[in-house]
Amino acid sequence: QEASRVEEEQRKRGAREQHAAKQAEREEQRQQRDPNEPFTGALATKTKADLQDIAQALELKIDGQKKDLLVQINAHFDEDPLLHEDPHFEGIFNRSCRQPAA
Numbered sequence: 001q002e003a004s005r006v007e008e009e010q011r012k013r014g015a016r017e018q019h020a021a022k023q024a025e026r027e028e029q030r031q032q033r034d035p036n037e038p039f040t041g042a043l044a045t046k047t048k049a050d051l052q053d054i055a056q057a058l059e060l061k062i063d064g065q066k067k068d069l070l071v072q073i074n075a076h077f078d079e080d081p082l083l084h085e086d087p088h089f090e091g092i093f094n095r096s097c098r099q100p101a102a
Helices: 002-032 048-057 066-079 081-085
Strands: none
Touching: 002 048, 048 066, 066 081
16 A cells, blocks of 8 residues: 555656646747747637737736636737737737748
8 A cells, every 4th residue: 555655656746747847848938939929820729838828928827727818818808909900919810810831
């Protein structure tokens, strides 16, 4: 029984370390992102990390669950409809705006 408890603790510690490394990598990517690069695609299809990038660009909190980020971002866009026309964010709303092929 003690062996399985130790094994479970090691598994959890490994998962926490992996999660922390992934977060650090994503934060580095966020810092290297071109601040002028526009966001594209519907908010509902974004990953949590993508929503955190958008929230950070809007100077909102980036903590919380994906659904909380989505509510916060949508509320911000509702409060300031002019952001829909901002070149940085219009790709989120304008379906005809496509990301250029790499």
